[in-house]
Amino acid sequence: MYRLIKNVGYARRGEFTTVHGTVQTPAFMNVATAGAIKGALSTKDLEDIRCQVMLSNTYHLHVRPGDEIVRQMGGLHRFTNWKRPILTDSGGFQVFSLAKLRKIKEEGVTFNSHVDGRKIFMGPEQSMQIQSNLGSTIAMAFDECVENPAEYSYAKQSCARTTRWLKRCKAEMQRLNSLDDTINKDQLLFGINQGCTYDDLRIEHMKEIRDLDMDGYSIGGLAVGEPKEVMYHVISAIEEYMPKDKIRYLMGVGTPGNILESVRRGVDLFDCVMPARNARHGHINTWDGIINIWNSKYETDPSPIDSKCDCPVCRTYSRAYIRHLMKAKEMLGMRLCVMHNLYFYNNLMEKIRDSLDNDTFESFYRENVDKLDTRI
């Protein structure tokens, strides 16, 4: 499924084949929380901005419209009309960050829905069942995502439980994939490395889950409060313990600079709500740095958001028009900003892949790692 095409230092150029198509890596997944990208983007828009993988949130879809309904509608691909790969998270992150009054036991977590307050129980088996109902291409294991900084003893104990949960996830996914009426019998399952910021816990946990021979490996529990240098350190610390022949996914990361640093440390796959969220607030990625479209200097600026960008927005609309739309609270303003920023991320990954192919990654990295994260 994952094929390593080339190493450039620790950086990896590869491809990941699924029943819904092949993903060229490194890649960035575009987040469609409730089965749609926030900002009124359609699946046609997603194709136009060259999205390879859509990511949807199990917790949100379980609460609304309900995974049973998505299953009845033929699964997430048919429901949303997205034909390429979809990754669903496990629900764990939202359970631990959004839900109120949660209670963790060995079996799983009891919590109250953030929509209607109703009590929900979710453990490894429930998460697998929901994701099987959604029929995503890639399911994520149900884990506990611990906020940083965390106590060593709690981190250790949580890690051990996450391993036990992973074994249950794997068994349940195998069972579900063998059922006649399962929507996607080839559903893949990724394990998630945890261990907070403790190298020994991270490495120990990585070794444990490596032995379970998962379809891919994620690094979770980063970008949740620790300095970015600590995040980079953790990635480097576990890199040699991650299987070379499996795809590696750093969850919830990040800025263009974060992505460049992480690719350079051996990560293949990313997701983050940041580009779309920033876009909705008018903070726009360009190849010269981040601009704020609300700035009055753009009031009569006829140039595109980024003259170096060939996205559908930059080919068509001016900064002046987009700024006007944002000021007039026209939804089209948000949509255009989101389309541009997600295209920028997808295009960044293309350029990273090209630079790996052409042995120019180091210079591409040096030229962009700071610049792209700078507000101008």
Added chain:
Amino acid sequence: MYRLIKNVGYARRGEFTTVHGTVQTPAFMNVATAGAIKGALSTKDLEDIRCQVMLSNTYHLHVRPGDEIVRQMGGLHRFTNWKRPILTDSGGFQVFSLAKLRKIKEEGVTFNSHVDGRKIFMGPEQSMQIQSNLGSTIAMAFDECVENPAEYSYAKQSCARTTRWLKRCKAEMQRLNSLDDTINKDQLLFGINQGCTYDDLRIEHMKEIRDLDMDGYSIGGLAVGEPKEVMYHVISAIEEYMPKDKIRYLMGVGTPGNILESVRRGVDLFDCVMPARNARHGHINTWDGIINIWNSKYETDPSPIDSKCDCPVCRTYSRAYIRHLMKAKEMLGMRLCVMHNLYFYNNLMEKIRDSLDNDTFESFYRENVDKLDTRI
């Protein structure tokens, strides 16, 4: 400019040629108040839903971003990237309906901006200057839109002023079109018939403005409080006084039933915010009547909004998905509903034109006039 191709009773099949392209009539204009259709529709979407004419609001664009800025950006066509005809209203309707503390004099109207409260003066010359700055294909004369019911004496006095204003509009537009740096030197100007619900005032006013040989004639001051039968009566009362060789535009109308009735009485052009506004609330036009997408019976309905519709939304998405998006407050839900409803209106006009071409208008009218306005 207007060519009458065929009469079927009072109904007219025609075409209207402008510097920005030819409009097949009867036609419905899609309302882009501040230079964008509400609901995140792009100009590409507008093409996809077969919009012929975009309508923008002079008052809104004058207040924000400012018509001087639009002028600097090369006019509304370049600013919005819409290449086909654009009609701008005069600002009068918004001045009389939205603005606070307005004061009408012979010269024009002083009022406070609804955005920042700043005092604005607008009279015929100002409205023409603003519309010239916007560079629309068709400008509307500055008139007073009186709410129904109105006192006869006030209606008569207002009508006389609207005629005097029209003469000033015409002179000012001729002057502006002759200037070297005018964006659209071929800008057209439509006169607006007023007279509330009084036949004699309506007819008298129509005769007066007919003599001014305008580029087109609008019927204003209807659909502002009077019963629809009264509206139909007024249209029929003035029909014979409207020039046969000029396009006729009924402002702010209406439901599919209203449009069918008005086409049958000799109207060529329509605009209304209703289809887009209804769409944003989940009230959707279909060829069987109006559905409410929030209805729980659509929760697991895999069929398109309207199986008789071939719009980009109905070709792609299910009722269940769109209902989910609306419930999850995903902007995409609104966008898809707006796209469908506007397509429905544009498609309704196509079918009306086809039925006029094929001499089946009467049966098309009878089959649809009540059904399309019925909630099902």
